[in-house]
Amino acid sequence: MSDQTKTWLGSRLPIAHNIGNQLSRKPLAANQPYLAALGMLITATLLFLVLSGVVLSAYYVAAEHRAFQSIQLIMRDVNDGWLIRSFHATGTTMLFAAVYLAIFRALVTGSYRLPGELVWSLKLVFLLLMLLVGYLGYAMQDSAVSYWSLHGVVQTGAGLASFPANIFNWVFGGPAGPGTLTRLAVMHGLLTFIALGVLALHYFAKQAITPPAEKTVPLHPYYTSHHFVAAGVYVLLFAVLVFFAPHLGENPLNQAPANPLLVPAVTTPPWYLLPATALTHALPGTNGGIIAFIAAFAVLFGMPWLDRSAPGARPGFLYKLLVVVLALDVIALCLVAAAGPSTINAVLTIVFIGWYFLHFLVLTPLATARELN
Amino acid sequence: MKFGIFAAALLAAPLGFGATAHAEDTLVPLHWQSQGTFGSYDQAALQRGFLVYQTVCASCHSASAVHYRDLTALGLTTEQVADLIANIKQDNQPVTLNSRLIGALPKAQAAATFGGAIPPDLSNMVAARPKGVAYVYHLLTGYQPAPADVTLMAKHYYNAAYPGNQIAMPAPLTDNAVTYADGTKATTAQEASDVAAFLSWVSDPNLDARRQIGLRAVIFLIFLTLLAIATKRKIWRDVG
Numbered sequence: 001m002s003d004q005t006k007t008w009l010g011s012r013l014p015i016a017h018n019i020g021n022q023l024s025r026k027p028l029a030a031n032q033p034y035l036a037a038l039g040m041l042i043t044a045t046l047l048f049l050v051l052s053g054v055v056l057s058a059y060y061v062a063a064e065h066r067a068f069q070s071i072q073l074i075m076r077d078v079n080d081g082w083l084i085r086s087f088h089a090t091g092t093t094m095l096f097a098a099v100y101l102a103i104f105r106a107l108v109t110g111s112y113r114l115p116g117e118l119v120w121s122l123k124l125v126f127l128l129l130m131l132l133v134g135y136l137g138y139a140m141q142d143s144a145v146s147y148w149s150l151h152g153v154v155q156t157g158a159g160l161a162s163f164p165a166n167i168f169n170w171v172f173g174g175p176a177g178p179g180t181l182t183r184l185a186v187m188h189g190l191l192t193f194i195a196l197g198v199l200a201l202h203y204f205a206k207q208a209i210t211p212p213a214e215k216t217v218p219l220h221p222y223y224t225s226h227h228f229v230a231a232g233v234y235v236l237l238f239a240v241l242v243f244f245a246p247h248l249g250e251n252p253l254n255q256a257p258a259n260p261l262l263v264p265a266v267t268t269p270p271w272y273l274l275p276a277t278a279l280t281h282a283l284p285g286t287n288g289g290i291i292a293f294i295a296a297f298a299v300l301f302g303m304p305w306l307d308r309s310a311p312g313a314r315p316g317f318l319y320k321l322l323v324v325v326l327a328l329d330v331i332a333l334c335l336v337a338a339a340g341p342s343t344i345n346a347v348l349t350i351v352f353i354g355w356y357f358l359h360f361l362v363l364t365p366l367a368t369a370r371e372l373n
Numbered sequence: 374m375k376f377g378i379f380a381a382a383l384l385a386a387p388l389g390f391g392a393t394a395h396a397e398d399t400l401v402p403l404h405w406q407s408q409g410t411f412g413s414y415d416q417a418a419l420q421r422g423f424l425v426y427q428t429v430c431a432s433c434h435s436a437s438a439v440h441y442r443d444l445t446a447l448g449l450t451t452e453q454v455a456d457l458i459a460n461i462k463q464d465n466q467p468v469t470l471n472s473r474l475i476g477a478l479p480k481a482q483a484a485a486t487f488g489g490a491i492p493p494d495l496s497n498m499v500a501a502r503p504k505g506v507a508y509v510y511h512l513l514t515g516y517q518p519a520p521a522d523v524t525l526m527a528k529h530y531y532n533a534a535y536p537g538n539q540i541a542m543p544a545p546l547t548d549n550a551v552t553y554a555d556g557t558k559a560t561t562a563q564e565a566s567d568v569a570a571f572l573s574w575v576s577d578p579n580l581d582a583r584r585q586i587g588l589r590a591v592i593f594l595i596f597l598t599l600l601a602i603a604t605k606r607k608i609w610r611d612v613g
Contacts, residue, residue, distance in 0.1 A: 076443075221608050
């Protein structure tokens with residue numbers, strides 16, 4: 001911008017001018033790791049998904065038995081449609097990878113501890129919203145697997161008690177019928193914008209609890225150049241997946257149209273829904289799965305209080321080791337869920353989910369209390 | 374289990390040839406040019422594969438996501454495609470460049486012929502199966518006499534590659550079912566290999582463009598990231 005334009009903008013719209021000036025001079029701790037860019041990358045990816053999603057919505061038809069054909073049109077006949085859809089699908093993979101990594105990092109570094117409990121809770125709320133948005137996007141494809149998954153979910157919802165059923169009807173719009181995919185598409189977009197709001201709240205809540213650093217540098221040019229490196233590596237990985245593995249972590253049957261007469265043998269969802277899927281299939285009955293899912297998130301929300309360490313103490317080696325084991329446990333759970341139902345897998349699922357709850361309810365309080373002394 | 378089917382098909386394929394193929398036939402094309410990270414389609418194989426599809430498969434199977442005009446991607450000019458489809462008819466009308474690839478036999482009639490099994494649309498057949506291109510090849514070459522302990526259902530055939538081994542489609546390919554314009558010998562294995570290549574193009578017509586753009590994008594981004602690292606180091610030099 002020329003000086004003349006700056007003066008003109010400053011006198012006509014001072015707020016834009018001031019925010020820009022203050023943001024670029026904002027003092028930040030000088031010793032942040034590259035992973036500190038995760039929040040920025042998650043926000044940028046979500047905005048990118050909004051952009052590509054808006055373009056896709058110009059051709060997507062949200063109606064049962066027509067949605068799949070409209071996606072075929074995007075992939076084959078719309079100019080560069082395959083590229084936009086690949087951006088959207090792979091962007092989802094990148095977003096979930098970044099969100100799971102951010103939550104793992106928060107657990108390892110102990111940033112969930114008081115006074116970080118609100119920042120931590122907002123991370124979890126964001127993950128919940130993304131799981132829902134991700135599932136809706138998956139169901140919107142009306143493929144050979146997502147069709148049956150959606151019908152299963154809608155039937156489960158119909159069997160629920162009144163209170164969750166109300167929420168359920170709000171999201172899924174009651175029994176599956178001609179209008180179901182239209183409602184899913186609306187919720188898919190709406191919840192994304194709510195998630196953007198949650199990201200903003202997370203940012204401001206984090207600002208409020210960040211202690212003043214001893215040594216600071218201004219955001220520009222120091223952290224702009226720093227984050228540019230992180231973004232470069234992230235976008236490079238993104239591009240490799242878009243162009244060389246556009247269907248990574250996807251069930252091949254997701255590329256076949258829905259068949260209302262044939263339930264597929266392998267119903268593996270996209271990789272980012274595997275932890276949630278494993279939880280909802282862990283306990284028998286309709287309510288069992290929902291109870292397991294709610295309990296799994298309840299212990300996560302409870303972390304600031306399950307951690308017994310002294311205020312200001314750094315997480316110890318034993319605790320960090322346990323978090324790494326927990327991550328391996330969740331990955332193992334996903335692999336079992338991807339392998340499909342069998343007797344051994346049912347047992348393994350219970351074992352891995354059992355370890356998950358043991359970690360939060362027993363091992364974390366013990367390990368952190370030990371570090372108290 | 375996937376590996377089991379694959380292994381069974383691998384073992385079974387040479388046995389299948391033994392019954393039908395010529396003695397000098399050693400073609401076991403378990404590699405397609407489009408496989409691997411940087412592979413691209415072999416256009417000659419795609420053209421041969423289209424001939425097999427149109428002569429044999431299209432009697433019953435559609436590939437309705439594809440139009441005849443899209444065949445220019447096989448390395449043909451629009452005029453060549455127009456010549457190629459000049460004698461093809463759908464519902465007794467000649468097809469145009471904008472017609473979709475639809476099977477000649479109405480679905481209900483096909484189902485009646487094949488014991489109630491509806492011939493599936495082939496638009497996404499390769500993409501929707503694990504190791505799809507090899508699966509199609511092994512399916513087409515996997516027909517065998519049924520083992521003694523297997524009782525076949527009515528109007529079903531024994532196929533080593535098909536899940537459950539009982540398939541309603543009779544063996545579609547025979548030696549010299551087509552005459553290749555480029556002089557390639559039309560063995561059953563060659564036809565299966567070519568039509569598998571064609572169907573993988575049908576499933577993923579943008580593979581070549583994707584990988585070409587991708588290579589350029591990745592090289593550019595590596596350069597940009599290195600530049601970003603150099604810039605960051607220079608800016609942060611005095612911070613330490």
